[in-house]
Amino acid sequence: MTDAQTAPDGAPGFAPRVFSGIQPSGGLTLGNYLGALKRFVAAQESGVETLYCLVDLHAITVWQDPARLRHATREMAAGFIASGIDPARSILFNQSQVGAHAELAWVLNCVARMGWLGRMTQFKDKAGKNRENASVGLFAYPCLMAADVMVYHTTHVPVGEDQKQHLELAREIAIKFNHDYEVDFFPVVEPVIEGAATRVMSLRDGTKKMSKSDPSDMSRINLTDDADTISLKIRKARTDPEPLPGDLAGLAERPEARNLVNIYAALADITPEAVVADHAGQGFGTFKPALAELAVSVLAPINDEINRLMADVAEIDRILGDGAQRADMIARPIMERTYDIVGMVRAR
Ligand code: AQP
Numbered sequence: 222m223t224d225a226q227t228a229p230d231g232a233p234g235f236a237p238r239v240f241s242g243i244q245p246s247g248g249l250t251l252g253n254y255l256g257a258l259k260r261f262v263a264a265q266e267s268g269v270e271t272l273y274c275l276v277d278l279h280a281i282t283v284w285q286d287p288a289r290l291r292h293a294t295r296e297m298a299a300g301f302i303a304s305g306i307d308p309a310r311s312i313l314f315n316q317s318q319v320g321a322h323a324e325l326a327w328v329l330n331c332v333a334r335m336g337w338l339g340r341m342t343q344f345k346d347k348a349g350k351n352r353e354n355a356s357v358g359l360f361a362y363p364c365l366m367a368a369d370v371m372v373y374h375t376t377h378v379p380v381g382e383d384q385k386q387h388l389e390l391a392r393e394i395a396i397k398f399n400h401d402y403e404v405d406f407f408p409v410v411e412p413v414i415e416g417a418a419t420r421v422m423s424l425r426d427g428t429k430k431m432s433k434s435d436p437s438d439m440s441r442i443n444l445t446d447d448a449d450t451i452s453l454k455i456r457k458a459r460t461d462p463e464p465l466p467g468d469l470a471g472l473a474e475r476p477e478a479r480n481l482v483n484i485y486a487a488l489a490d491i492t493p494e495a496v497v498a499d500h501a502g503q504g505f506g507t508f509k510p511a512l513a514e515l516a517v518s519v520l521a522p523i524n525d526e527i528n529r530l531m532a533d534v535a536e537i538d539r540i541l542g543d544g545a546q547r548a549d550m551i552a553r554p555i556m557e558r559t560y561d562i563v564g565m566v567r568a569r
Contacts, residue, residue, distance in 0.1 A: 235374055254304060337390055341387065
């Protein structure tokens with residue numbers, strides 16, 4: 222059966238609905254902001270129904286100190302709001318408050334195949350050499366992510382490049398569920414990966430993704446960094462001694478330089494081609510201060526707003542609780558129908 226929906230777009234038969242999430246496994250980075258949050262705001266502004274989730278159940282797939290996790294979750298909620306997510310227009314909540322995520326994840330654990338999960342590069346990267354010691358949750362992470370999007374009949378998921386493989390798996394899981402149970406119940410989601418900064422790289426190593434859990438704080442810009450810290454990190458960012466070329470082809474073998482150009486482009490909402498055209502011939506002694514000034518002009522107001530919001534954590538908790546209730550109203554009927562489809566007896 223097809224869940225009765227209206228205007229099809231992307232997933233035939235399903236109304237467009239956007240869902241995405243970020244793990245509160247640390248503070249928000251510039252990578253999260255440019256690769257995800259800015260695009261979350263754009264989706265919200267487009268008028269489509271949007272749900273944004275602080276995926277705390279994902280965060281505990283690697284060890285989290287409980288007090289730090291609680292703080293990071295609230296600070297991340299403040300970061301979403303400070304970046305332009307309006308809790309009145311988007312549904313903003315933390316994952317563990319909506320039980321259907323974990324419930325559907327279990328069902329999907331029974332649909333997905335071990336071999337599919339074993340191919341996930343994020344698991345291989347995060348588990349490292351000692352795979353036997355990785356948590357079962359880290360291995361099953363993509364099933365929980367599939368549940369996150371499927372439990373709302375999501376059609377579109379804005380993410381950075383690193384999540385492409387997980388979303389492809391979510392598509393496979395939805396297709397297998399629909400096939401095994403002979404239904405047309407779950408939409409096959411569309412990843413939305415676009416813009417100049419779908420992969421912001423570390424400021425210390427242009428071949429590594431900027432990550433909130435990188436041991437070096439100098440590798441990333443945090444949304445909680447003040448203006449002086451942002452400028453210092455950009456000044457100290459690894460680069461090469463060559464000036465900027467006149468076209469992008471000249472950056473092909475220069476990952477650090479390319480990264481700073483991409484960051485500039487994404488912050489200024491222009492193309493990387495326009496950045497190199499405007500700054501051709503400049504050395505980093507000139508380009509870095511221009512980038513620092515731009516970064517501070519965009520990020521300092523967000524930092525100020527995070528600080529203001531964090532002065533009232535009770536209000537943040539209230540917003541997350543309200544979002545969770547609204548999310549649950551969408552997820553619960555879909556979860557109940559899933560139980561019916563797979564043959565569970567439900568006393569109503
Ligand atoms: N460097 C990045 N460039 C572009 N997009 C990025 N995203 C993360 N890092 C970058 C996007 O942000 C969203 C949320 O990702 P996440 O924090 O839940 O998980 P992650 O991708 O594993 O990010 P981190 O910072 O590397 O987290 P840790 O260190 O905890 O593993 C996703 O849309 C992601 O693409």
